[in-house]
Amino acid sequence: MAGREVDMWRYDALLPFAAGEAVSLGEGGTPLVAAPRLARRVGVRVLWIKDESRNPTWSFKDRSNAVGATHARALGSPALVVSSTGNAAAATAAYARRAGIPAIVLVAKSVDPIMSGFVQSYGAHVVMTETKPDRWVMMKHCVEAWDCYPTGNYQTPPVGLNPYMTDGYKTIGFEIWEQLGRRAPDWIFAPAGYTNGLAGIFQGFQELAAMGLAAVPHLGAAEIYGSLVRAIEEGSDVVQPARIDRPTVAISIGTSQNTYQAVAAIRGSGGTATQVADEEILSAQERMIESEGMFPETTSATGLAALIRELEAGRISRDAEVVIVMTSTGLKSLNVTAHLRPPVPMAHSVESFSEVLKATYGFNPEAE
Ligand SMILES: Cc1ncc(COP(=O)(O)O)c(C=O)c1O
Structure with missing residues (x-):
């Protein structure tokens, strides 16, 4: 090596x-x-x-998706498809781009907008479904009817990758x-x-x-x-x-x-x-x-x-x-x-600045 x-x-x-x-x-x-x-x-x-x-x-999902996108390209798959609200979707979207293959990403309504925005930014075709189980129904259709390459589970009971x-x-x-x-x-x-x-x-x-x-x-x-x-x-x-x-x-x-x-x-x-x-x-x-x-x-x-x-x-x-x-x-x-962090405090003067540090963070620069 x-x-x-x-x-x-x-x-x-x-x-x-x-x-x-x-x-x-x-x-x-x-x-x-x-x-x-x-x-x-x-x-x-x-x-x-x-x-x-x-x-x-x-995330670590890049390792599996690098292999998946390579495999999909070798097979001539028309698209990658995944049902995920997070890291697997991001990795699929990025590696699809890198391979020059479209990516379809199925998300549930509860998706975190930061994550769906992240995935959309890679140009993936992001589609929302009413219920979580619907995502696997659509994914199965992509695989069985359109020959898309699955980069995640869509079986019940789940088998994994x-x-x-x-x-x-x-x-x-x-x-x-x-x-x-x-x-x-x-x-x-x-x-x-x-x-x-x-x-x-x-x-x-x-x-x-x-x-x-x-x-x-x-x-x-x-x-x-x-x-x-x-x-x-x-x-x-x-x-x-x-x-x-x-x-x-x-x-x-x-x-x-x-x-x-x-x-x-x-x-x-x-x-x-x-x-x-x-x-x-x-x-x-x-x-x-x-x-x-x-x-x-x-x-x-x-x-x-x-x-x-x-x-x-x-x-x-x-x-x-x-x-x-x-x-x-x-x-x-x-x-x-987000709810665990204090709101960011405002300092209006040098005097209030040290007060703010003490009051919000318990940090007293004079005592350090
Ligand atoms: C951050 C993170 N850690 C761990 C996991 C678990 O992955 P797996 O159970 O496939 O090893 C996932 C994905 O589902 C993930 O996004």
């Missing part, structure tokens, strides 16, 4: 397409940031943050392995919607293990409504839908039903599935900002929230080395957390 570009295509020997034929915006090659203060704060020996917000559309696209996520595992000096950490935690990300990371480490290059780390999946937790607890291969009994700040993984690939990755790695609540997610987001200056999307703070819960329950050793996958940036969820 010496002399290769530092992006995910440096591992193309283990991907379905060669770097030279890839539809790429330079995705991958994201930093693995040491988080020593956060490690001390949560009480674990070593903590790293894999910062996937440094990708071209600021096609295997070509999941392959893109193997490169998160390869990079972590290389960045740690060609070895695996003890644990990797990530948010889990349909768990394509962790399933890809699992597959990546399985391939490294098959080549005798690394052990497979334990994988920790963070979820909101608990369908995966239940399947793991019950030892079942079938993930039954959970009840959506409340809204969540983790908007990107607010799904009722996880996938079989999630069960396989958790069970196969000796990992865990953990249900996390909004207070834990917001507190984890705050800790990543305060301790390390890293700003995750609310959804992307769920991995840390799950780790904290598992450490406190004594299910993970405090002597472990852990990687948190920060799947996207906090800029994407600014609307979700």
